[in-house]
Amino acid sequence: MEFYNKPGEYDAINYIPHTESHGTKELWKTFWLLLGITLFDFMIYFVMPASGFRNFIFIFFGLVKAYFIVGAFMHLKHEKMTLALIILVPTIFICGLIIGLLYEGSALEVMKSM
Amino acid sequence: MANHTTTEASFENQPTWSGGRSPFNVSYGKLMMWIFLLSDAFTFSSLLVQYGTQRFSNVVTPITTKWPDPASIFNHFPGMHGFHLPLLFVSVMTFILILSSVTMVLAVEAGHRNSKKEVSKFMIYTIFGGLAFLGCQAWEWYTFIGEGARLDGNTFGITKQGYDHLHSVGFGSHFEWLDGDRTFGPVPFAALFFIVTGFHGFHVFSGVVINVVVYIMTVRGVFERRGHYEMIEKAGLYWHFVDLVWVFVFTFFYLI
Numbered sequence: 110m111e112f113y114n115k116p117g118e119y120d121a122i123n124y125i126p127h128t129e130s131h132g133t134k135e136l137w138k139t140f141w142l143l144l145g146i147t148l149f150d151f152m153i154y155f156v157m158p159a160s161g162f163r164n165f166i167f168i169f170f171g172l173v174k175a176y177f178i179v180g181a182f183m184h185l186k187h188e189k190m191t192l193a194l195i196i197l198v199p200t201i202f203i204c205g206l207i208i209g210l211l212y213e214g215s216a217l218e219v220m221k222s223m
Numbered sequence: 224m225a226n227h228t229t230t231e232a233s234f235e236n237q238p239t240w241s242g243g244r245s246p247f248n249v250s251y252g253k254l255m256m257w258i259f260l261l262s263d264a265f266t267f268s269s270l271l272v273q274y275g276t277q278r279f280s281n282v283v284t285p286i287t288t289k290w291p292d293p294a295s296i297f298n299h300f301p302g303m304h305g306f307h308l309p310l311l312f313v314s315v316m317t318f319i320l321i322l323s324s325v326t327m328v329l330a331v332e333a334g335h336r337n338s339k340k341e342v343s344k345f346m347i348y349t350i351f352g353g354l355a356f357l358g359c360q361a362w363e364w365y366t367f368i369g370e371g372a373r374l375d376g377n378t379f380g381i382t383k384q385g386y387d388h389l390h391s392v393g394f395g396s397h398f399e400w401l402d403g404d405r406t407f408g409p410v411p412f413a414a415l416f417f418i419v420t421g422f423h424g425f426h427v428f429s430g431v432v433i434n435v436v437v438y439i440m441t442v443r444g445v446f447e448r449r450g451h452y453e454m455i456e457k458a459g460l461y462w463h464f465v466d467l468v469w470v471f472v473f474t475f476f477y478l479i
Contacts, residue, residue, distance in 0.1 A: 123251075124244060124245055124250060124251070125250040125451060125453055126245075126248055126249065126250065128335050128453075128456070129335060130332050130335035130336050131332075132332075133329060133332055136325060136328050136329065136332065137325070139325075140321065140322075140324075140325040143321050144318070144321060147314065147317050147318065147321065150478060151310060151314050154309075154310055154478060155310075155394060159292075164479050167474050167478045167479055168474060168479075171470055171471060171473075171474040174470045175467055175470055175471075178324070178463055178466055178467045178470065179463075179467065181328075182324055182325075182327075182328045182459075182463045182466075183459075183460055183463045183464070183467075184456075188247070188248075188249065189247050189248050189249075191246065191247055192247040192248075192249060192254070192257065195261075196257055196260075196261055199261065199265075200261070200264060203264070203265065203268045206268070206272060207268065207271060207272055207275055210272050210275060210276045211275045211276065211279045212279075213276060213279075214275060214276035214277065214278065214279030214280040215279045215280070215282075217276070217279075217280035218279065218280040218281065218282055221280065
């Protein structure tokens with residue numbers, strides 16, 4: 110492990126862990142994957158008629174893209190598990206909130222027509 | 224030198240949670256960038272919650288005053304006036320943002336190798352990608368406002384006649400609205416579009432500013448003297464977050 114700090118200056122604020130380059134192979138792979146998924150979305154949009162299932166496909170592939178951006182581009186896959194958890198756990202709860210409020214929105218629709 | 228090594232080892236060997244070192248094994252600045260991004264994710268989530276609730280209480284149907292079908296509105300392409308080209312322009316925008324994301328991450332990778340020349344090259348590409356995206360968004364807004372989109376109203380509701388008319392034309396064919404095709408729709412439609420894409424566009428703008436600052440610092444050799452290019456990583460985290468938000472804006476505002 111290498112440190113950038115001067116000798117004797119190791120403290121929590123100035124501490125910078127040395128980061129190794131993992132090469133560009135994984136990055137380009139992620140790029141082609143993101144591009145492929147976007148083109149797939151584009152194709153599905155015109156081939157399939159609008160339906161709940163088509164929306165499910167779009168959201169599913171949106172989450173897949175998010176996984177690759179956060180994991181590979183933002184490097185979270187290679188960070189410590191504790192860091193990944195403090196970022197991801199609240200986000201998952203927010204997704205629950207969104208789904209819950211979509212049901213509330215539907216209920217609002219029904220109430221408006223009563 | 225021996226003393227140096229001992230200090231290094233004793234620092235590294237401290238227990239994870241008893242203080243004196245970063246328990247996440249990242250620098251303070253990078254950890255704070257992650258915490259900021261988490262808070263920013265909450266901000267966008269609150270907008271998304273509002274959008275989802277509004278949209279689900281005005282379900283998309285072909286018959287009048289419901290939530291407008293995005294394919295009926297965002298179907299323009301620069302230089303192709305009057306043609307029905309849904310999703311094409313926004314896909315180009317998505318492509319630009321993904322491309323600028325990959326040049327950003329290549330700059331980060333070059334930073335790990337302390338290659339000043341490559342970092343500056345990829346930062347320039349990223350900045351141009353960001354500017355191209357902003358230009359596209361400006362054109363999108365210009366067209367949308369030109370069609371009558373306002374914060375306080377929505378003239379994009381489609382009647383049954385309009386729905387049948389729209390779905391009788393194929394991709395790329397000539398298309399113009401007829402009388403009686405359109406009516407009033409749910410008011411928050413355009414407002415939510417402007418607020419969410421505007422908020423995202425503002426983030427892209429801030430990202431471009433941050434990237435320009437970091438680029439100038441790179442060229443002037445600030446990071447070279449510092450001995451590491453960690454600032455590129457922090458700017459990169461922000462830039463990828465902007466790309467991440469766009470994935471969801473693209474999905475919820477254009478695809479669905």
